[in-house]
Amino acid sequence: MVKQSFGDKMFVFIVHALLILVLITVLYPLVFVLIASISDPGKVVNGEIWLWPEGITFHGYEKVFRNKDILTGYANTILYTLLGTCVNLIMTICAAYPLSRKELYGRSFVTALFVFTLFFSGGLIPTYLLVKKLGMVNTMWALIIPNAVAVWNIIIMRTFFQQSIPGEIQESAQIDGCNNLQILLRIVLPLALPILAVMTLFYSVAHWNSYFNALIYLTGREKYPLQLVLREILIQSNMKDMVASGEESLAKSVMEAESIKYAVVIIANLPVLMMYPFLQRYFTKGLTIGAVKG
Template sequence: MLVESRGDRIFNVINHFLLIIITLIVIYPLVFVLSASFSDPQAVLRGEMFLWPKGINLHSYEKIFQNKDILRGYSNTLIYTLVGTLINLVMTILAAYPLSRKDFIGRNAIMALFVFTMFFSGGLIPTYMLIKNLGMLNTLWVMIIPNAVSIWNIIIMRTFFQQSIPNELHEAATIDGCSNIQILTRIILPLSMPIIAVTILFYAVGHWNAFFNAMLYLSDKNKFPLQLILREILIQGQTNDMVKMSTESAIKQQREVEGIKYAVLVVANIPVLMLYPFLQRYFVKGVMIGAIKG
């Protein structure tokens, strides 16, 4: 047992105090949004709700699930996230694995070209013209192909392959007659679940929160992702059919919009919150890549 000095005890007390404060600062907005979505919108607008729901009200959730735009945006986002993450993962693995092999000629030059794109790009207008000439405007692929791979994730995965998988495994598999594809699928990938989980989480969250490309390249509302529908509600106040403009007063309209805002925030974040617990054990291992050597 190590005996803590007086300075260590003081440091631990201050450290725990600061961590508790930071945790409360992070958790409170989440709890507030969740409670506000179940509360009476009028109580929320008057500032009467602080932490726990006040005046339980599920009217906002009823409005959400009756609104076709939100349901369509939800399904679009699910498709963009699932297809996009799958393509992202395949492209990242196929790029990171050969770049991690010491016997791959020219890997440093190729890696330099990849890194170059992280600092310099063609710009917004040339990118738009390119996507337009490729015929991807107003299509599913405009939300997936332009962001098909992240150089940063390639670097992370390549580093994992280099540091966590001994080169002797490659040599043994080659002696046994395995091809590069067999080495990748039968040896490398089963041993790389931590980095694969981290990559899936990064890509999935990125696709789920994406709205900027949709603003630029999508004009058909039927293809809008959920985040763009949410943006209209939160920023522009466009609630469409969710509020009956001709029969309700302006005050009641404001209350309904306020409740819908919080309810949509909860509904939009549930899939990501459900995904993380399944990947947590791999995520903790993945973020420690390169932290310990030897």
């Protein structure tokens, strides 16, 4: 053990204090929303809730789940997330792996074409017309195909393939008679679990939280994802606040809307938050992709 000087101890203390402060700053809003969702909405509005629920009630959750569209929205969102993430991973791998191979002729030019799309796009109206021309309006494919791949994620995965998987392993597999597809499936992908986990997290969270494309392309309520259903619930609760007549009716509507809003936040974000502990170690390793390693 190396004996620490007073300056070293002070540095460690300051670092730990800052990390604890960051932890509290990030964690407290999540804890507060959870507490507020099961507390008396009157005490929440009056600012009486801080660290412990008071007047425990599940009225907000009851109001939310009483809406039959919630379960349909959950099922739709799970379907869109699972299917969309699978399509995203397949497309990203199919683009990133060839670009990581040195023998691919013109890979720099192809990469430049991909990067070009990060700075310029067709815009909302041309994109909508294209989706409509392809017959995907009011279908789940309108939420999956236009966002089938993200260029930034292609670059990240390509960098991982180049820096973390030695070319000698792939060359030895070629000598043993493997073709490119076999090298990808048997050599590269088993060694690429960290980046696959990171990409799964990125894409699945994006699909789970997405509502704008559904708002633009979907017209049938039976196809609405969860986020769009919850958005309608919030809008309806706000409308009740505005049209409520009388002080008693207005106060009741405000309390009900407040309870619903916190319950909606928990319902919408709990599945995503539950994913992080299982993918944390892969996610941490994925953040170091492209870093200088000694």
